[in-house]
Amino acid sequence: MIEQSIKNRILQLKKEKDVVILAHYYVDGAVQEIADYVGDSYYLAEQATKVAQENILFCGVIFMGESAKILNPQKKVYMADDSADCPMAHMADIGKIRTIRDEYNDVAVVCYVNSTAEIKAESDVCVTSSNAVQIVRALPNKYIYFIPDYNLAHYISNQVPEKKFIFNDGFCHVHKSIHSNDIKTAAKVHPEALVLAHPECTEDVLELADYIGSTSQIIEFVTKSKNNTFIICTEMGIFFELMQKNPTKKFYSVGHRQFCPNMKKVTLEKVLDKLKNLDRDIDINESLRARAMKPLKRMLEIAGE
Numbered sequence: 001m002i003e004q005s006i007k008n009r010i011l012q013l014k015k016e017k018d019v020v021i022l023a024h025y026y027v028d029g030a031v032q033e034i035a036d037y038v039g040d041s042y043y044l045a046e047q048a049t050k051v052a053q054e055n056i057l058f059c060g061v062i063f064m065g066e067s068a069k070i071l072n073p074q075k076k077v078y079m080a081d082d083s084a085d086c087p088m089a090h091m092a093d094i095g096k097i098r099t100i101r102d103e104y105n106d107v108a109v110v111c112y113v114n115s116t117a118e119i120k121a122e123s124d125v126c127v128t129s130s131n132a133v134q135i136v137r138a139l140p141n142k143y144i145y146f147i148p149d150y151n152l153a154h155y156i157s158n159q160v161p162e163k164k165f166i167f168n169d170g171f172c173h174v175h176k177s178i179h180s181n182d183i184k185t186a187a188k189v190h191p192e193a194l195v196l197a198h199p200e201c202t203e204d205v206l207e208l209a210d211y212i213g214s215t216s217q218i219i220e221f222v223t224k225s226k227n228n229t230f231i232i233c234t235e236m237g238i239f240f241e242l243m244q245k246n247p248t249k250k251f252y253s254v255g256h257r258q259f260c261p262n263m264k265k266v267t268l269e270k271v272l273d274k275l276k277n278l279d280r281d282i283d284i285n286e287s288l289r290a291r292a293m294k295p296l297k298r299m300l301e302i303a304g305e
């Protein structure tokens with residue numbers, strides 16, 4: 001009852017204040033329900049360039065809102081929770097990027113979109129988990145310095161063996177906490193289940209997976225699959241859309257650690273507060289923004305081909 005009245009107020013205020021709400025699949029289902037668009041990182045970055053509203057309210061982590069601002073400097077971009085930050089977004093070192101550029105003359109610095117604006121500004125192209133294979137394959141360079149995520153880099157390097165990868169040691173603590181032994185235990189209990197994993201998972205987990213993809217790709221796979229049971233190796237927020245689209249199918253998690261504490265900071269109450277105040281919009285200085293925009297635009301161009 002209280003939740004419904006908060007939702008009604010949110011829907012009213014976003015119309016009154018010309019706000020569009022974008023949400024990632026990892027935020028709570030109640031928040032996904034009031035969003036105008038819900039998707040994976042690529043979809044949200046692309047969608048942010050298409051919306052007509054003056055104001056974007058992001059229900060996700062800071063790098064997502066930053067990407068929206070970098071691509072749309074004329075719009076005001078707000079975070080539902082200003083402290084919701086992805087630790088992996090900071091796990092690359094600008095000094096190291098410059099050293100690698102000095103050491104290798106045919107290197108592309110490929111930056112997972114889970115990264116700060118400062119790291120993007122040092123990079124040649126951004127990727128998300130849904131387009132990384134396509135983009136790395138399309139690059140003319142022989143060497144790929146892939147930042148920040150080691151696990152995604154390793155997965156892509158297996159898919160694109162013609163490139164020589166230089167690895168960085170960043171990781172997502174949520175996906176790292178999904179262990180292969182727990183998957184084996186779950187698979188014994190549900191032998192009919194397919195194992196679906198996000199490429200931020202470690203190599204031993206990916207080896208057990210029947211399908212590897214971004215959040216949207218996992219949802220699409222399940223929705224098209226004739227199978228009825230799935231073991232899901234990514235953050236629990238995805239269960240909301242999986243169940244919405246596939247009410248008769250069964251989904252199992254692996255242990256109890258599949259929660260991203262930063263994504264879970266986003267609540268309906270905070271969305272409502274932000275809509276009331278519209279304070280602290282994302283501010284990025286113009287020279288940084290212009291440099292960070294180039295790799296993001298290049299991603300949108302190559303992925304859209």
Ligand code: 13P
Nearest residue numbers: 040041042128129214215
């Ligand atoms: P995708 O939705 O692009 O698969 O991203 C996963 C993620 O970790 C976002 O933080």
Ligand code: SF4
Nearest residue numbers: 061086087172174260
């Ligand atoms: Fe970052 Fe992992 Fe949380 Fe995604 S799930 S925001 S990669 S910590």
